[in-house]
Amino acid sequence: MPRLTGRTERATRPAPAGSDRRLIPPMLFGSVLNPINSSMIAVALVPIGVAFGAPPAETAWLVSALYLATAVGQPVIGRLVDMYGPRRLYLAGTALVGVAGVLGALAPSLGALIAARVLLGFGTSAAYPAAMRLTRSEAERTGQDSPAGVLAALAVANQTVAVVGPALGGLLIGLGGWRAVFTLNVPLSAVCLVLATLRLPRSETRRRAVDLLGMALFALLLVALMLFLMHPRADRWYLPVLSAVAAAGFAVRELRVPDPFIDLRVLGGNGPQLATYLRQLLAYTTSYAFMYGYTQWLEQGRGLGASTAGLVLLPLSVAALIVSTLTGRREAVRGKLIVGSALQVAGCALLLLVRADSALWLLLAVGALLGVPQGLIGLATQNALYRQADPERIASAAGLLRTFGYLGALAASAATAAFYPHRADTAGLHGLALFMLAGSALLLATILPDRSLGRLGTTTPRTIGKA
Template sequence: MIPRLTAGTGTDARPAPAGFDRRLIAPMVLGSVLNPINSSMIAVALVPIGIAFGAPPAETVWLVTALYLATAVGQPVIGRLVDMYGPRRLYLAGTGLVGAAGLLGALAPSLGVLIAARVLLGFGTSAAYPAAMRLTRSEAERTGQDSPAGVLTALAVSAQTVAVIGPTLGGVLIGAAGWHMVFTVNVPLSAACLVLGVKWLPKTGPAARRQAMDLPGMALFSVLLVSLMLFLMGPRPDRWYLPLLTLLAAAAFAVRELRVPDPFVDLRVLGGNGPLVVTYLRQLLAYTTSYAFLYGYTQWLEQGRGLDASAAGLVLLPLSASALVTATVTGRREAVRGKLVVGSVLQIAGCAALLAVGAGSPVWLLLAVGALLGVPQGLLGLAAQTALYRQADPERIGSAAGLLRTFMYLGALGASAATAAFYPDHADTAGLHGLALFMLAGSVLLLAITLPDRTLARLTPQAPQPPRAPQA
């Protein structure tokens, strides 16, 4: 049973508008950008943090890894809790945890405590996106108007924008008051989310509290995912036990979820929802290519092309600009199949163009490749988000949205492993071309599973549901 939402703030009820309640957009967007801003700001803080604690890069990289691990596990777990208990409770708890984690990081006496703060940030920032997807679905059911394109676009564009400006913002904060500020900034952001959440997020009826939680299923899923991600971050023969642990955890997880009446991930429903499974696969393929280009191209620009860090950052601006413009211009039209096909074709073209790039390539070509590959980033992310909204079980939209983010992070880790494999010692042009062929293969596979998928043509706005009666 989906938790019923009642329009109320504090102890006072508020009149609900006839259409989508646009007062929800501010807390939804602000909460959803907490994760990308913490993912991106840390990039410019690693060196000063390493100097402060006398830690080498092999240790400070755990500040990045810890957030990825916690978020990849936390998104679907907290998403399931959103489905069970409603978005308001989890949103407020998660964004409150972000503020506490930010304060802990700012006062951290050691690198270990700082890593623990990043783990808490990962879990805290995992609540807002599933909550936003749950709220979008609830508003469509309350109003009987199924038109989420504008809201989904706002979520996607805001996350992309913050990811772009995150390193710059982090640099400004560090220059003004030191690396502590990349953690301290979470305190006012958390406070703003709490104020907006308390004021505008609708309450959840008490019936949801009687639902059971599949804690063993959540624990097995966490073991499965953490062991897999740890192996992807450093695939070496001496880590043979990690894939074995992954397989054992996966088998135990499947047995558990198929036997319990209210599983964490309903494998029976998911197995019968082939289109949603394919959407997760598309997310994995799209973001593997996206992150492989971001990681691999940036390193090559500095080592293979000989640009300094600031110049390499400027060369990547067209990538960000074209992604943002594409998402903004095309966001209000769902056109899932069209976006996936065009995005896949342009991604193939961009990967092929990388094969023509070399150490002597003119700057205009370097800029053009980035601009070309930014377009599919804007198209594919929106298409996957909209497809999930249409394909997922409405009662599990929160956990389904969390899994979508998990597959994105798996793509990021796969890209990181591929980059390390093609650049064993130095980011040279031969390694870039090998990485481009890897990306090209993934993009061709993405197109191959999209073209014959006739279900995409049927992803249209659903028939309006009758408004829910408020629950006392």
């Protein structure tokens, strides 16, 4: 009897019962490594500055270093996930998190601590692309293409950690000093390594040449651009010029190499995916501008203490968490984007009514209202990308989505600095609100005419098996 292979063999197998739920714990644990390190550091900056005699301008690099490394690392490691499988890169990335935790806990200087944060950025860049690759692989294996529940679980886990991260960081610092914030990465890394070893499937290596030059040019253009956005000044003109030159070289390289890091021909012809990246940039610019700008205004313009300002912002995170939990299992991409962007417009408009003597309920309401779009838009862009991206490149596409989010964060930081040249006063807050309102209106304008969004989620089994 002849041996069955390929498509014939798959056709004769009984359909699998469903997705392997054992994959969910390593996916969730790995995905929270980045947000927990992003949020805990906020309460550690002051004691670290005191320990090393460093001013805030220097300790701020502990935040920026993670952003830079993660923005570059997500798509680069995502591409390696597509080529070598999620298990290998997940194990390597989470092991690097443990190494970074040890280095941070023993760091003799601020420079060494910043280097540990860079390692953390690269290490935490593997889990999210790996989770997207695993989700796609399970859809191909089972023929049951229903990613909404898994993607919602990832979003809820990340938002939960973002809420409890500062409080957890404060507790750790109280128990063991600021070095405990880094030490926590060691047991977290160990848990991820054990779960991945036991539960993540081995996958075949797709043997292709790694486009190292393309990755290097991409990193150069991105780092130069992000360094400029962090501190945009006329005397730093060489950074955008360097970024533009690297971008030109990157385009030439990717259009010529047989197996590029980012296939610009395919991506350039995929308008819906490009639109999703643009929406990610616009949405995150507004959400981070509010988080940075509103927090500073609460402390300087309204005169609240840091802890009280944090409590006023709590409805923002709670609203996002509740919305993600309640709506996560339904894709409804277009509906979520429309409602989310419309509420974002409304929230920015409401921010124009805030004054130094505004009632506390108004301050809380603004945060709660703007928390709803965070939950809706974040879920919608994840699901949209899952449907729009080339299945062969889903991990690198997911990493690039995160990169556009970090670019939004840096654009928001630059806007906040521009509207608060001396201090966070009410006039500056209203100027920032108009900036956010314009970005939110542009976001809504990209969604309303896009009818392709309504067809997402109707993928056929043939499409699922395409990869």
